[in-house]
Amino acid sequence: MILHGYFRSSAAWRVRIALGLKGLTARQVSRHLRKGEQAAPDHLALNPQGLVPTLEVAGQGALTQSLAVLEWLDETQPGPRLLPADAWGRARVRALAQIIACDIHPIQNLRVLQYLKREMGQEQPAIDAWARHWIATGLAAFEARLAEPAAGRFCHGDVPGMADLCLVPQLGNARRFGCDLSPYPRILAVEAACRALPAFMAAAPEAQPDAE
Amino acid sequence: MILHGYFRSSAAWRVRIALGLKGLTARQVSRHLRKGEQAAPDHLALNPQGLVPTLEVAGQGALTQSLAVLEWLDETQPGPRLLPADAWGRARVRALAQIIACDIHPIQNLRVLQYLKREMGQEQPAIDAWARHWIATGLAAFEARLAEPAAGRFCHGDVPGMADLCLVPQLGNARRFGCDLSPYPRILAVEAACRALPAFMAAAPEAQPDAE
Structure with a gap:
């Protein structure tokens, strides 16, 4: 997995914590927000909003919106659950x-x-x-x-x-x-x-x- | 169920559509946003944010945040699914x-x-x-x-x-x-x-x- 983020983005930070709790690692690609790197064409092709985080999953595509990413991680990846059972x-x-x-x-x-x-x-x-x-x-x-x-x-x-x-x-x-x-x-x-x-x-x- | 909303609130509108698609009815309580009725004490007791919608469920309590309400409806209520199977x-x-x-x-x-x-x-x-x-x-x-x-x-x-x-x-x-x-x-x-x-x-x- 490849996580497009930025160290100070609190939305990317959420996903980094989730990956850690699940014991997963992702290669990080930094998109410097003050330099506008999130709106670079190669990132827009993955995420038309031009926001971080974007999580690329090999063979599947790109996930966007941090809460949707967290739900997907929880539904598909092993490790502790991020949502309660009820x-x-x-x-x-x-x-x-x-x-x-x-x-x-x-x-x-x-x-x-x-x-x-x-x-x-x-x-x-x-x-x-x-x-x-x-x-x-x-x-x-x-x-x-x-x-x-x-x-x-x-x-x-x-x-x-x-x-x-x-x-x-x-x-x-x-x-x-x-x-x-x-x-x-x-x-x-x-x-x-x-x-x-x-x-x-x-x-x-x-x-x-x-x-x- | 009781839906605290407002006719023009687009977040309450989402929940009204979901109830309709599921074939459910809820009694509607109007919280006039321009008059600040969403911040009345009886509503704040249900929803500390003082925002609409709030969905009261008999015997269980109050649900807040429209997307969380939609997920709950989808997980617990019969009728067409609001989320895909995969x-x-x-x-x-x-x-x-x-x-x-x-x-x-x-x-x-x-x-x-x-x-x-x-x-x-x-x-x-x-x-x-x-x-x-x-x-x-x-x-x-x-x-x-x-x-x-x-x-x-x-x-x-x-x-x-x-x-x-x-x-x-x-x-x-x-x-x-x-x-x-x-x-x-x-x-x-x-x-x-x-x-x-x-x-x-x-x-x-x-x-x-x-x-x-």
């Missing part, structure tokens, strides 16, 4: 993952911030406040859901899964934007449990070959 | 759905547009241009993927599924913002096939009890 639990974990993957990350990612600056003429402090606003709004709801009985050492019970894979990278973004994370003690406890695991450590941006 | 096909359909549910809709929904206006002081023409930009960017990639061999009368083969459920409501938003849809003939052909089906017609905003 349908209600799966719905809860998917909803947690989507709080981040739908309602936080896309609103604060690079292309959106660039539009605010270039097309709307916003100054950097207003752009940073925007990012912090959407991160805080989403994390507050996420924190509330970690009070549910289904939560445990991790977002759902005592094993890491798809929600944790989304949460840890989002917290990386939160810190880059200077968010105050003190209102989220349950989130921070889950993050600490995740960061104790080798798969999470190995997937961190600073551990990637293209880290700056 | 893992690669499921990954493709989920990725198509997520182009819309992650990378278009959250960036152009009401709360984001309100922030652009109130906190960033943007004028309405710039806000409308913003919405059209993200819709066009996403639909162009979606259109490219409808050239793949797996596409058929619908987004994936010749039966409607999760990607179609996301596409049709997004096109409703696109028209409200005045997007030019002529660059997307494949998308328009799929939409026409969907709109010929009673479940899609019955789920349309103008057919809802809270339509204005």
Whole structure:
């Protein structure tokens, strides 16, 4: 497998963690987002959105959209499951993952911030406040859901899964934007449990070959 | 089942189509988004994000996040399947759905547009241009993927599924913002096939009890 990503992309980071938890390795191809390498013709041919991650699977083709990639990995690859065995639990974990993957990350990612600056003429402090606003709004709801009985050492019970894979990278973004994370003690406890695991450590941006 | 939604919410619209395709009915509770009813305490108790849709299931609890709701319906309810039988096909359909549910809709929904206006002081023409930009960017990639061999009368083969459920409501938003849809003939052909089906017609905003 070949993972087209970028060390700082939180969506690619999710997939790196999943590969690690499953004990899989993928060759990494770096697509430098600030240089626009994700929109290079050879990558667009794999992924018409020109976003990372893209996971190339030998003999099959290219998978896009990180949550779809995670589901595919879970359905087809051996190793620990990223989703619970029961349908209600799966719905809860998917909803947690989507709080981040739908309602936080896309609103604060690079292309959106660039539009605010270039097309709307916003100054950097207003752009940073925007990012912090959407991160805080989403994390507050996420924190509330970690009070549910289904939560445990991790977002759902005592094993890491798809929600944790989304949460840890989002917290990386939160810190880059200077968010105050003190209102989220349950989130921070889950993050600490995740960061104790080798798969999470190995997937961190600073551990990637293209880290700056 | 009780569906907390709003006639114009494209995320609630997705769930209404799915219920119709499955032959299910749910009592609808309208949460007027412009009046902030989605953030009423009784709804926040069900869904800490204060967003629609929320699907209450008797004896079980509340499901949130439209894509997670669609997966749960597909896993637990009888009727036509919303996802293909093969893992690669499921990954493709989920990725198509997520182009819309992650990378278009959250960036152009009401709360984001309100922030652009109130906190960033943007004028309405710039806000409308913003919405059209993200819709066009996403639909162009979606259109490219409808050239793949797996596409058929619908987004994936010749039966409607999760990607179609996301596409049709997004096109409703696109028209409200005045997007030019002529660059997307494949998308328009799929939409026409969907709109010929009673479940899609019955789920349309103008057919809802809270339509204005």
